[in-house]
Amino acid sequence: MSNYQSYEPLTESAAVTLALRLGLFEEKSVLSCTEIGDGNLNLVFRITDQSNNGLIIKQALPYAKVIGESWPLTLDRARIESSAMLKQAETAGEYVPKIYYSDETLAITAMEDLSHLQIARAGLIEGKDFPLLGRHIGEFLGKTLFYSSDFALNPQTKKQLVKQFSNPELCKITEDFVFTDPFFDVESNSFEDELRPAAEAIWNDTKLKLEVAKLKHKFLTEAETLVHGDLHTGSIFADDETTKVIDPEFAYYGPTGFDYGHFTANLLMNAISREEAKQQVLLDHIETAWTVFAGEFSKAWEKDGLEVYTGIDGYLSFILEKTFEDAVGFAGVEIIRRTIGLAHVADLDLIEPHDRKIEAKIRALELGKKLVKHRSSIKTPAQIADYFKQVPVR
Amino acid sequence: MSNYQSYEPLTESAAVTLALRLGLFEEKSVLSCTEIGDGNLNLVFRITDQSNNGLIIKQALPYAKVIGESWPLTLDRARIESSAMLKQAETAGEYVPKIYYSDETLAITAMEDLSHLQIARAGLIEGKDFPLLGRHIGEFLGKTLFYSSDFALNPQTKKQLVKQFSNPELCKITEDFVFTDPFFDVESNSFEDELRPAAEAIWNDTKLKLEVAKLKHKFLTEAETLVHGDLHTGSIFADDETTKVIDPEFAYYGPTGFDYGHFTANLLMNAISREEAKQQVLLDHIETAWTVFAGEFSKAWEKDGLEVYTGIDGYLSFILEKTFEDAVGFAGVEIIRRTIGLAHVADLDLIEPHDRKIEAKIRALELGKKLVKHRSSIKTPAQIADYFKQVPVR
Numbered sequence: 001m002s003n004y005q006s007y008e009p010l011t012e013s014a015a016v017t018l019a020l021r022l023g024l025f026e027e028k029s030v031l032s033c034t035e036i037g038d039g040n041l042n043l044v045f046r047i048t049d050q051s052n053n054g055l056i057i058k059q060a061l062p063y064a065k066v067i068g069e070s071w072p073l074t075l076d077r078a079r080i081e082s083s084a085m086l087k088q089a090e091t092a093g094e095y096v097p098k099i100y101y102s103d104e105t106l107a108i109t110a111m112e113d114l115s116h117l118q119i120a121r122a123g124l125i126e127g128k129d130f131p132l133l134g135r136h137i138g139e140f141l142g143k144t145l146f147y148s149s150d151f152a153l154n155p156q157t158k159k160q161l162v163k164q165f166s167n168p169e170l171c172k173i174t175e176d177f178v179f180t181d182p183f184f185d186v187e188s189n190s191f192e193d194e195l196r197p198a199a200e201a202i203w204n205d206t207k208l209k210l211e212v213a214k215l216k217h218k219f220l221t222e223a224e225t226l227v228h229g230d231l232h233t234g235s236i237f238a239d240d241e242t243t244k245v246i247d248p249e250f251a252y253y254g255p256t257g258f259d260y261g262h263f264t265a266n267l268l269m270n271a272i273s274r275e276e277a278k279q280q281v282l283l284d285h286i287e288t289a290w291t292v293f294a295g296e297f298s299k300a301w302e303k304d305g306l307e308v309y310t311g312i313d314g315y316l317s318f319i320l321e322k323t324f325e326d327a328v329g330f331a332g333v334e335i336i337r338r339t340i341g342l343a344h345v346a347d348l349d350l351i352e353p354h355d356r357k358i359e360a361k362i363r364a365l366e367l368g369k370k371l372v373k374h375r376s377s378i379k380t381p382a383q384i385a386d387y388f389k390q391v392p393v394r
Numbered sequence: 395m396s397n398y399q400s401y402e403p404l405t406e407s408a409a410v411t412l413a414l415r416l417g418l419f420e421e422k423s424v425l426s427c428t429e430i431g432d433g434n435l436n437l438v439f440r441i442t443d444q445s446n447n448g449l450i451i452k453q454a455l456p457y458a459k460v461i462g463e464s465w466p467l468t469l470d471r472a473r474i475e476s477s478a479m480l481k482q483a484e485t486a487g488e489y490v491p492k493i494y495y496s497d498e499t500l501a502i503t504a505m506e507d508l509s510h511l512q513i514a515r516a517g518l519i520e521g522k523d524f525p526l527l528g529r530h531i532g533e534f535l536g537k538t539l540f541y542s543s544d545f546a547l548n549p550q551t552k553k554q555l556v557k558q559f560s561n562p563e564l565c566k567i568t569e570d571f572v573f574t575d576p577f578f579d580v581e582s583n584s585f586e587d588e589l590r591p592a593a594e595a596i597w598n599d600t601k602l603k604l605e606v607a608k609l610k611h612k613f614l615t616e617a618e619t620l621v622h623g624d625l626h627t628g629s630i631f632a633d634d635e636t637t638k639v640i641d642p643e644f645a646y647y648g649p650t651g652f653d654y655g656h657f658t659a660n661l662l663m664n665a666i667s668r669e670e671a672k673q674q675v676l677l678d679h680i681e682t683a684w685t686v687f688a689g690e691f692s693k694a695w696e697k698d699g700l701e702v703y704t705g706i707d708g709y710l711s712f713i714l715e716k717t718f719e720d721a722v723g724f725a726g727v728e729i730i731r732r733t734i735g736l737a738h739v740a741d742l743d744l745i746e747p748h749d750r751k752i753e754a755k756i757r758a759l760e761l762g763k764k765l766v767k768h769r770s771s772i773k774t775p776a777q778i779a780d781y782f783k784q785v786p787v788r
Contacts, residue, residue: 150611150614150615155562155565155566155569155614156562156563156565156566158614159560159561159562159565160562162556162560163557163560166553166556166557167553168549168550168553168554169550171549171550171553172549172550175549180702180703184702206706206707206708209703209706210706210707210708210709210712212703213703213706213709213712214709214712216703217544217713220544220549220552221544221616221617221618222615222616222617223615223616223617224615308574308578309574309603309606309607309610312600312603312604312607313600313604314600314604315604315607315608318604318607318608319611
């Protein structure tokens with residue numbers, strides 16, 4: 001691969017040199033730099049001047065840290081990530097960081113520093129509510145998902161984008177660790193001993209696995225629109241007024257419901273970790289995000305639908321219903337894999353004491369199974385909330 | 395496009411020169427050549443020696459003849475066509491012509507001469523039955539459609555194939571002239587005056603158009619497997635013992651049911667043109683093709699299913715049911731577009747006298763509408779046959 005010829009991981013001082021070369025700071029600035037990455041796949045440098053103006057330089061690593069250097073990963077994901085952010089910015093610029101520069105050979109992207117915001121997952125775990133989170137994510141999804149689809153684009157343009165965002169290696173991570181391994185007794189899974197009976201029940205639940213198979217088939221085959229591909233609360237920066245979606249390195253043409261499903265699943269897992277009185281705000285975010293998504297998508301459909309069938313009565317409702325049903329299924333799969341699969345969420349893992357954590361995880365698994373199995377009869381976010389409230393704690 | 399730089403249409407003598415250069419005939423052969431193309435998009439040269447050994451050289455034209463030179467068409471379809479035939483030959487070699495040579499710059503493919511066989515449509519119109527047609531097409535589809543899918547392939551390999559077979563321009567022809575124009579009052583449509591009320595009924599049938607919209611969405615988004623993309627009876631050479639599928643220039647990653655749907659539609663249109671006593675053999679072909687397809691697909695699924703979920707009870711049935719339902723819908727759309735859209739079939743157009751032709755076409759439209767609208771309750775080829783027999787002649 002010619003891309004690898006002059007690739008090397010940046011050091012902090014190399015990142016500073018690059019920032020100066022790019023002219024993104026005033027000429028005589030004194031810059032300092034810290035590597036702040038806590039992900040598994042990238043280096044993230046924050047560079048600041050003496051007035052604390054910041055810049056982020058993100059660089060893809062040619063391997064996955066979670067498994068060690070032995071698992072190589074394409075650097076092409078840096079291209080996917082910066083291209084996806086630029087594409088999202090065309091219609092939903094207020095919800096993504098500004099991109100200043102990208103270099104495919106070094107697999108780097110220089111972008112807006114969002115350090116004044118907080119990763120939504122961390123804030124939610126502290127008990128914050130982020131009052132505009134649902135509204136902003138709904139608007140982000142309504143715009144980005146409509147305008148990349150065959151409803152808005154000439155299908156020939158869309159097919160070029162499908163090729164541009166073909167993302168086999170990152171999709172493989174989702175295919176394996178989201179849709180497959182958690183549903184089989186394989187080594188990559190990770191969970192507390194007390195969860196073994198619940199995990200075994202999942203591995204033996206043929207009806208559940210049939211439904212997961214159908215959802216995986218959708219993930220593999222339905223090139224509906226350019227999805228973010230990894231829209232959990234760790235991919236969102238927020239405060240009380242602002243929301244920014246980051247890290248679209250898993251972006252590819254997939255099912256329209258995928259992102260809302262993952263967002264919903266991650267809010268539900270946070271809700272499970274909270275005392276009852278503080279849960280409703282998260283269920284409200286789930287409802288608001290859908291309502292705003294559907295509203296934005298519908299507005300764009302009416303205004304900018306290029307596909308002539310967008311004028312046919314009933315077609316928009318059909319697409320929204322399909323999207324919601326898919327999303328509910330994807331949410332269920334995400335909850336299950338985050339509980340017994342390889343990659344967990346802190347929302348559940350940090351619950352104390354241990355017994356409460358185990359109870360919460362068992363509740364999460366029950367909820368996940370119900371969402372997958374009953375998705376065709378779950379038509380509204382309110383019904384998701386009902387299932388959430390009904391799931392028994394053992 | 396660099397491909398165009400040295401492209402020029404072959405003359406008959408240039409085709410002979412090429413055949414000699416390729417060494418596909420003995421050195422001192424005396425070759426003759428005739429252009430036998432009757433399609434709209436290509437030149438087809440048949441080259442024979444003094445012993446009547448033949449060779450076909452097919453060359454894509456950079457425009458569509460049906461519209462005139464003003465409608466340019468990518469020469470890349472020659473690459474798609476020869477690549478698709480080579481891919482099909484990996485698993486179903488007995489049902490495709492041998493490929494000897496291809497040249498992307500000249501957009502030519504040199505392949506086995508099948509002149510001893512007859513185009514199936516022509517034979518069916520003459521009243522021939524081609525006793526093995528259903529069985530052979532079923533086997534061809536079972537093998538080619540399974541082994542190009544995510545069930546058989548590593549999903550990363552499949553994603554490379556999706557890119558290789560990205561076919562925007564030829565798909566556009568299907569998107570426009572199959573799924574769109576026939577359902578709206580636009581200039582490209584073509585039909586006898588007597589059909590105007592029936593055509594207008596279709597254009598005003600919102601329920602029908604909603605179902606066609608859903609089928610078009612499947613065509614646009616569901617990258618399940620490498621389909622032939624244009625499997626009508628004019629794309630099949632046959633005699634009593636042999637069947638060969640040709641012309642996969644529309645090949646792309648699409649819904650598994652697409653090809654069986656088109657094959658079925660074209661047999662149904664031929665059946666409509668026949669006297670009642672001679673129809674059953676075609677309905678039998680439709681049934682046999684499905685049974686053999688499902689059998690081959692299932693055998694391959696059991697034997698070579700790489701996807702781990704192929705081991706889950708109920709998944710194969712689900713996929714076959716989805717495939718059949720989609721196919722029934724695609725068959726209905728194909729029948730309608732061949733009756734009032736731009737490109738007709740001789741089976742219906744040659745019916746005499748005129749009144750009988752009009753009756754047959756009205757019957758075709760009724761059948762097409764029923765297949766589209768009722769596809770979710772049509773579960774077997776026998777039910778297709780029932781609908782065929784029940785459709786009233788006005």
